[in-house]
Amino acid sequence: MTSIDAVAHKYRVLNCGHLAHGLAALLSAAEANALSYLDLVEQLVDLELQGRETNRLAANLRKAGIPVIKRLEEFDYRHQTTITKRQVSQLLDFRFLEERANLVFIGPPGVGKTHLAVGIGLKALEAGYKVLFTTALGLVETLELTELRGELKKKIAGLLKFDLLIIDELGYLPMNRQGLYNLFQLINGLYEYRSVILTTNKDFTNWGEFFRDENVAVPIVDRLIHHSHVFMLGGESYRLKQKIGN
DSSP: OOOHHHHHHHHHHTTOHHHHHHHHHHHHHHHHTTOOHHHHHHHHHHHHHHHHHHHHHHHHHHHHTOSSOOOGGGOOTTTOTTSOHHHHHGGGGOHHHHTTOEEEEEOSTTSSHHHHHHHHHHHHHHTTOOEEEEEHHHHHHHHHHHHHTTOHHHHHHHHTTSSEEEEEEETSSOOOHHHHHHHHHHHHHHTTTSEEEEEESSOGGGTHHHHOOHHHHHHHHHHHHTTEEEEEOOSSOHHHHHHHHO
16 A cells, blocks of 8 residues: 555655645545545645745745845834825735836935835735845945956846846935946846836935936936836834834
């Protein structure tokens, strides 16, 4: 008589490890509930599919490089009243990704820009999109290092494999000329091909302060806002309010 272990081994040979792991429990449940053969077969397939989907999400989350998990369900709309839950929810059909549009969150530090960007990014991951998170400073440094190695085009090509690039904290530190040029190369590659979620503490009219070159700043702004949803966030710093409250 064939044993459960022997069948489970065959499933592992077929790279169906989730099915092999849960086989004994499913067979016991099927016997206890008098499942039909068809129902049992469906449950076996569902187990493997669910396990693979869980692994896929976990792998894509690791690749996304999100430093701190911030979910939209935890966002405090009572504190941040310059954007509504309905406005954010309307973005979760991900039409903006299909249309290669961008989201831009502008506001002072601590008002929830990064939380919203990460929360939307996590929802996009769950919906099957590939997402990458980076700070603006980290991105500029990475592009500069690859440019010095003569691999800038290769790096940009790699970034274009993601459906959504989240660039956090643009404008907090000024850029040198080469960093600005490298960033333009990336934004130009992303334009109308991939989507960006951008957070910044300066509105577009003040971008010259950290770009230091209007001739490059203007085309970067043009490409970012041509197809974009712009949200101006106001209010006091939520982090500062929590610290004072404690």
